[in-house]
Amino acid sequence: MFTIHGWSFDKSVWRNTEFEKFHHFELPGHGESPFKETDLEKLAFEMGEVVSGGTVVGWSIGATVALLLAFYFPAKIERLVLFSPTPSFCKVSQNPIVCKNFLRKLRRDYERTVKWFRKECRFDGDVPLPEKEKAITLLESFMKLDISDILPKINVPVSIYVGQKDKITTLQGAFQVFRYLPKATLKVYPGKEHYIFGGI
Template identity: 50%
Template structure:
């Protein structure tokens, strides 16, 4: 069985038209009708694991990739294979300068809808306009947990084979984030997609 986890400010609709369109889609807290309560990523991974049967393929994009990796590291019986799309080993300080991250979080606190629109445009010119049901407080807390998380120590515990894909035009998690994670995962392969950005990566995948 295949389960997916989307990225921040998006929804399970991102999987339409991708190789994972028919998978079982999970939605992040603060997004849509998510059943999850915790906005702390390690705690959230426990909630995700509680919904999974043993031995699944877990696919995560962006922030969802961090949750997927945590689930595989902390609950290894649940995940037989990992697919991480546009992941990062650490968002603040690796993918983006810390000052940029802090400035964006303040921007979200001042005007959430404007900040989300800016982020979607930064992801890709092809990203759809905001149409998801978002809870501003929970969505921001989730993003704060993601920004401060260093996956290095968790990655070394992952037993499942892992496929990583990143676009060479990704301006969000960036090549540096994916390379950083690739270096610390025991069983990982990495594919860089030419001409793909943070969002269009999803539609240019092939297996």
């Protein structure tokens, strides 16, 4: 059983959740990650080499990687648990102009922009900043990727959870993933935002 956290965070987001004792994968440049690939599809293959099977839990960008793992390694993945997924961050969840402006701000003032983003997620914990270049390259890959076409081909059971007030990947993103997946359930948490874990 494995978890994959969201962008700019690390494995500490799973603390005090039912997934705390899972094996935690950290994104390249985040935490103590051993992974090198910052292209999400290549990263899924890199992670897939060490996934031994069972349930994969993903949040936000981590949900996208989890879906790619289920698509590329169907024999290894039995179930997905997805928090705040989207099939295409900059087509479904956000306007492309918003994405471009965010990347511009990251390059100009990285620390301040990451901290602003975490507040927008409604996260108030203390997580070390990820490595700048890897984090930005990873986010660029997320922003370019559209996995809509592969979702109908994922045949494992998928549980989807989303905050009703999620401004990052949005309700629309979660609904679109739910609509395309053949074996999915969806639960919306009233009043919750992108950082959905506290109190659920």
